[in-house]
Amino acid sequence: MKSIIGKNLGNESNLKKFYGLLQTLGVFIFIVIIMSIFLPNFLTFSNITNLLRQLSVNLVVGAGMTFIILTGEFDISVGSVLALTAVIAGTLIHLIGVWPACIIALLIGPLFGLFNGVLVTKGKIPSFICTLGTLMMARSLAFVITKGQVVSNFPESFKILGQGSIAGFPNIFLIVIVVYLIGYIVLRKTTFGKKVYAVGSNKKVSMLSGINTDNIKIKSFMIVGFLTSLAAIMILSRLGAIQADTGKGLEFDTIAAVVIGGTSLYGGEGNILQTIIGVLIIGLIRNFLNLAHIDIFWQDFATGAIIVVAVLLDTLRKRVALKI
Numbered sequence: 001m002k003s004i005i006g007k008n009l010g011n012e013s014n015l016k017k018f019y020g021l022l023q024t025l026g027v028f029i030f031i032v033i034i035m036s037i038f039l040p041n042f043l044t045f046s047n048i049t050n051l052l053r054q055l056s057v058n059l060v061v062g063a064g065m066t067f068i069i070l071t072g073e074f075d076i077s078v079g080s081v082l083a084l085t086a087v088i089a090g091t092l093i094h095l096i097g098v099w100p101a102c103i104i105a106l107l108i109g110p111l112f113g114l115f116n117g118v119l120v121t122k123g124k125i126p127s128f129i130c131t132l133g134t135l136m137m138a139r140s141l142a143f144v145i146t147k148g149q150v151v152s153n154f155p156e157s158f159k160i161l162g163q164g165s166i167a168g169f170p171n172i173f174l175i176v177i178v179v180y181l182i183g184y185i186v187l188r189k190t191t192f193g194k195k196v197y198a199v200g201s202n203k204k205v206s207m208l209s210g211i212n213t214d215n216i217k218i219k220s221f222m223i224v225g226f227l228t229s230l231a232a233i234m235i236l237s238r239l240g241a242i243q244a245d246t247g248k249g250l251e252f253d254t255i256a257a258v259v260i261g262g263t264s265l266y267g268g269e270g271n272i273l274q275t276i277i278g279v280l281i282i283g284l285i286r287n288f289l290n291l292a293h294i295d296i297f298w299q300d301f302a303t304g305a306i307i308v309v310a311v312l313l314d315t316l317r318k319r320v321a322l323k324i
Helices: 002-038 045-070 078-096 098-121 127-146 156-163 171-189 191-201 203-208 213-239 250-260 272-291 297-323
Strands: none
Touching: 002 272, 045 078, 045 171, 045 191, 045 213, 045 250, 045 272, 078 098, 078 127, 078 213, 078 250, 098 127, 098 213, 156 171, 156 213, 171 191, 171 213, 171 272, 191 203, 191 213, 203 213, 250 272, 250 297, 272 297
């Protein structure tokens, strides 16, 4: 009897997930159709490849944000950590070369992640407040290092990563594919991934089951930190120059994208592959505003509206799930 009930509950859960995926895909397809009708130059090869390059950074950071939101926490420091990583990498490239600079830069995000994770789990500081503090700290350090100046003049061999392509396909997007393949395998096929979902679903039950919930959260903070540093190197290579205010608003774009992709703000529910759709939806809306020559100041309004709607839909979805 129990097995039959469990099987029915499992089928019901799978139907909910499938329905959520259809909703997200439906919104994405609807936006693509609308843009194709009103903007004939939208589906051109040059616009699509340019869009892929622009969204690569958001996609990589969004993958990391999925991990941390699945545990029921937030990291709103990613935009500032990206800027700090990029300016440090850009400065070090001139001093010690490309590879040593990139290796050192890749450690910055995980260190901030470790710092955030320890404060949240051991210091019992809400993740929103903790990462708000590190957001300000990292941004300030970026300005101190650059003194408000642009860091540029990198070797052409470094810029190939972000500006080059293979058979017309942007190199930078290949990194995105690798990140999501690894992320999917980790979350769906490993013990660590199952623990991430468990901690987000019910922390107390996870602790009683022998899961070190603090350890899982700290590692998740370090993952989003590492992927943020990776994204920083990507944007540095793509733009060929960087300044301290780079990445402002990135945290809100990625959080909105993760939630639009179906990951619950309450934790324990979501699929990292659907984060891709969420990022594309926000990217398409911004692209539409650009191609339609709508005032740039409306872009933040649109993103803010998307965040409000995404949170509202997530809350409604949670309420419906509790009633079933």
